[in-house]
Amino acid sequence: MSILQRRRGLLPFLLLAPGLAWLLLFFAVPLYYMARQSLEEGTIFTGFEFAWNFQTYTDALSNYDEQLVRSFLYAGAATLIAFAVGFPLAYAIAFRGGKWKNALVLLVIVPFFITYLIRTLSWQTILEDSGVVVNLLQFVGLLGDDGRILATTAAVIAGITYNFLPFMILPVYASLERIDPRMLEAGYDLYGTRRAVFTRVTLPLAMPGVVAGSLLTFIPAVGDFINAELLGTPRQSMIGNVIQSRFLELTDYPTAAALSFILMALVLVVVLAWARLVGTESLMGVEAR
Amino acid sequence: MSNSSGWDIERALDAMQASGLSRRTLMKRGGAGALSLSLVGFLAACGDDDGGGADEARVIPKGEISNRLTFANWPLYIDVDEETDERPTLEKFERRYGTRVRYVEEINDNVEFFGKVRQQYEQGNSGGRDLHVVTDWLANRMNQLGYVQRFDKEEMPNAVRNIEDAVASPDFDPEREISMPWQSGQVLLIYRRDMTGRELRSINDLFDPEFRGRVTMLTEMRDTVGSVLLGDGIEPEQATKDQALAAIEKVQRASRDGQIRRFTGNEYTRDIARGDTVALLGWSGDAVQLLADNPDIAYSPPEEGFMIFTDSMQIPVGAPNAFTAQKMIDFVYRPEIQAAITEYVNYVPPVKGAREILQERNPEVAENELIFPDLSEAHNFKSFPEEEEAEIDAAFQRAIGA
Numbered sequence: 001m002s003i004l005q006r007r008r009g010l011l012p013f014l015l016l017a018p019g020l021a022w023l024l025l026f027f028a029v030p031l032y033y034m035a036r037q038s039l040e041e042g043t044i045f046t047g048f049e050f051a052w053n054f055q056t057y058t059d060a061l062s063n064y065d066e067q068l069v070r071s072f073l074y075a076g077a078a079t080l081i082a083f084a085v086g087f088p089l090a091y092a093i094a095f096r097g098g099k100w101k102n103a104l105v106l107l108v109i110v111p112f113f114i115t116y117l118i119r120t121l122s123w124q125t126i127l128e129d130s131g132v133v134v135n136l137l138q139f140v141g142l143l144g145d146d147g148r149i150l151a152t153t154a155a156v157i158a159g160i161t162y163n164f165l166p167f168m169i170l171p172v173y174a175s176l177e178r179i180d181p182r183m184l185e186a187g188y189d190l191y192g193t194r195r196a197v198f199t200r201v202t203l204p205l206a207m208p209g210v211v212a213g214s215l216l217t218f219i220p221a222v223g224d225f226i227n228a229e230l231l232g233t234p235r236q237s238m239i240g241n242v243i244q245s246r247f248l249e250l251t252d253y254p255t256a257a258a259l260s261f262i263l264m265a266l267v268l269v270v271v272l273a274w275a276r277l278v279g280t281e282s283l284m285g286v287e288a289r
Numbered sequence: 290m291s292n293s294s295g296w297d298i299e300r301a302l303d304a305m306q307a308s309g310l311s312r313r314t315l316m317k318r319g320g321a322g323a324l325s326l327s328l329v330g331f332l333a334a335c336g337d338d339d340g341g342g343a344d345e346a347r348v349i350p351k352g353e354i355s356n357r358l359t360f361a362n363w364p365l366y367i368d369v370d371e372e373t374d375e376r377p378t379l380e381k382f383e384r385r386y387g388t389r390v391r392y393v394e395e396i397n398d399n400v401e402f403f404g405k406v407r408q409q410y411e412q413g414n415s416g417g418r419d420l421h422v423v424t425d426w427l428a429n430r431m432n433q434l435g436y437v438q439r440f441d442k443e444e445m446p447n448a449v450r451n452i453e454d455a456v457a458s459p460d461f462d463p464e465r466e467i468s469m470p471w472q473s474g475q476v477l478l479i480y481r482r483d484m485t486g487r488e489l490r491s492i493n494d495l496f497d498p499e500f501r502g503r504v505t506m507l508t509e510m511r512d513t514v515g516s517v518l519l520g521d522g523i524e525p526e527q528a529t530k531d532q533a534l535a536a537i538e539k540v541q542r543a544s545r546d547g548q549i550r551r552f553t554g555n556e557y558t559r560d561i562a563r564g565d566t567v568a569l570l571g572w573s574g575d576a577v578q579l580l581a582d583n584p585d586i587a588y589s590p591p592e593e594g595f596m597i598f599t600d601s602m603q604i605p606v607g608a609p610n611a612f613t614a615q616k617m618i619d620f621v622y623r624p625e626i627q628a629a630i631t632e633y634v635n636y637v638p639p640v641k642g643a644r645e646i647l648q649e650r651n652p653e654v655a656e657n658e659l660i661f662p663d664l665s666e667a668h669n670f671k672s673f674p675e676e677e678e679a680e681i682d683a684a685f686q687r688a689i690g691a
Contacts, residue, residue: 043679044404045430047411063687129503129565148502150565151550233551234544234690241690250686251404 038257048253056258064242064259068266071238074153074228075221078160079168082217083210085161086168090209094176101177108169116163120230123159124150127231156236159227167216175209176202211278215271222267239263346432346439346467349604352612357389359610360617361421363600364394366472368633378630382620388613393418399427406605410436415605419614426511428468428601429461429672437603439466444615447622451641455664456599460526461672468601469618470639472630475573475662476512476596479557483585484567492520492591495568496539501548505560505569506540508552510685511670513540515596516570525596525668530677534684541688552689561586572598573659577635590662597667599639635660 041051127150137143187197225240246256396402409416506513515525517536560566576588624642631638647655
């Protein structure tokens with residue numbers, strides 16, 4: 001075997017090396033420490049000791065089931081709304097955008113040049129109790145006189161939706177934009193109604209984008225804590241808020257680590273179920289049928 | 290403990306909005322957590338060595354004044370000359386003792402700071418710090434863990450002579466041998482007179498259904514629970530664990546019912562300025578600033594009495610310049626030095642005589658009852674035994690949704 005051939009055999013591994021090293025250093029190693037930490041016993045004041053303490057997990061589950069369930073509900077709702085808002089938008093840009101396509105896509109992204117935190121803080125101002133939005137809604141009678149938007153469930157879900165909307169729009173747009181118009185024409189040639197062409201041609205072809213979009217929206221939304229923190233009240237607090245404060249403020253590292261693992265496991269289950277439902281091809285981004 | 294999910298950025302934003310003046314309001318207590326967690330603290334916390342025994346703290350031996358001193362404090366907690374950006378109090382100390390002071394504003398949150406220094410202190414290494422300032426409950430913990438040194442009171446004549454009676458003998462340190470107050474503050478009712486339509490006097494006004502959803506309380510357990518206890522006619526100094534838990538339940542119920550909008554650190558200043566909240570528990574240092582910015586905002590020390598919190602100076606074990614640190618503590622107990630700090634930070638000075646000096650120099654500050662309250666109405670939270678305290682803390686955290 002010549003040196004050249006042997007090199008060629010090594011090449012894939014060399015190409016993989018940076019990625020693997022990255023994954024090992026910034027994913028596997030921290031994961032190991034987190035797992036270890038979640039099984040420790042003690043407090044910051046007495047010190048932590050490793051103790052195979054699985055009770056942290058059961059305690060965390062029973063103490064924070066409410067926040068866990070809420071996180072999945074909010075994230076699910078936000079994903080659905082993002083789809084409902086984002087799909088028509090992406091469709092319009094892809095098929096009716098014409099020469100404005102790129103400009104319109106840019107407009108979708110522009111707000112995200114500003115940091116997440118500041119955008120959410122501005123929502124506080126927009127939705128404030130004596131602000132324009134609340135006054136308008138009160139004027140048209142949608143909101144009672146002492147009704148409010150800020151510090152409600154609606155505000156939190158709306159905030160999450162807003163913050164993750166581009167993650168829905170962009171992949172959906174990308175897959176819609178790739179659709180060959182001749183496919184649609186073929187559908188009409190075969191006497192397909194507009195509705196039939198949409199449901200049997202457009203939508204299936206857009207599925208990879210929809211699936212990617214829903215995952216990109218749902219997964220970070222479940223762990224989000226900024227929207228609940230800034231736009232909600234303790235009654236809207238999500239699992240991310242608990243993990244955040246357990247880790248950084250109460251320095252209860254075992255509970256925080258255990259909750260992170262629980263969250264990770266639950267997200268995995270949901271994602272797998274979703275993949276089952278829509279088919280792994282679309283999950284992997286393979287063109288459907 | 291500062292458990293708020295207070296945001297450094299949120300505060301920084303306040304500062305931007307309100308420009309120069311609000312610098313004092315900016316942070317101080319209220320806990321910063323999230324964005325300022327240091328890697329060191331995190332790594333330290335990853336360590337798993339066990340806690341050390343609480344030996345009797347060692348008395349600081351007499352020595353020479355050294356030429357350097359490192360002082361760890363909270364941001365915006367000492368006077369600053371706005372023109373030169375220098376800190377006059379430290380300059381005076383440097384001039385008098387020839388010691389260069391390295392002043393580090395590294396403490397944003399009690400628990401976070403503890404997480405950061407624990408491992409060093411555990412090894413008897415102060416990380417170069419000669420002085421730190423933490424809230425009294427943590428000062429107590431630091432001592433229990435053997436992380437601080439005992440003062441040689443002979444070397445601190447000013448501190449001995451001038452300490453205010455109200456803060457001179459807390460239950461955990463009756464002689465003030467391991468902690469010496471830096472500043473105190475009151476927990477007050479702050480409200481929008483234009484929106485409540487009446488003056489608020491009682492802590493129980495916060496539970497008035499008329500203000501449903503427009504009330505906030507503090508994430509600082511001792512401040513909120515102590516105030517609620519006072520509202521129920523229970524002295525926080527005498528409270529039992531069950532009474533504290535009952536108060537927490539009352540808070541939790543109010544939060545569930547939507548009476549309490551949220552629990553905050555310093556962020557409440559934004560909410561009330563905007564009018565999203567109309568009545569809340571807040572801190573006196575902030576109130577001075579809020580009142581100056583908005584004439585509709587009013588405050589009152591609750592008629593049932595008010596909670597006082599005290600942040601105290603301590604000398605950690607292994608401090609390289611402990612003797613000099615002791616001199617620094619004594620130095621700020623000179624009334625004229627303290628007066629300059631008070632004028633700037635607007636908190637309650639623990640030093641007798643500062644007020645008299647301010648009466649001449651700045652009567653407005655001297656007459657301000659936020660800065661010089663009637664200390665006979667002040668209450669302290671009791672130091673519960675460790676296990677009870679952990680239970681109370683946990684219950685409170687659950688109540689505020691953390």
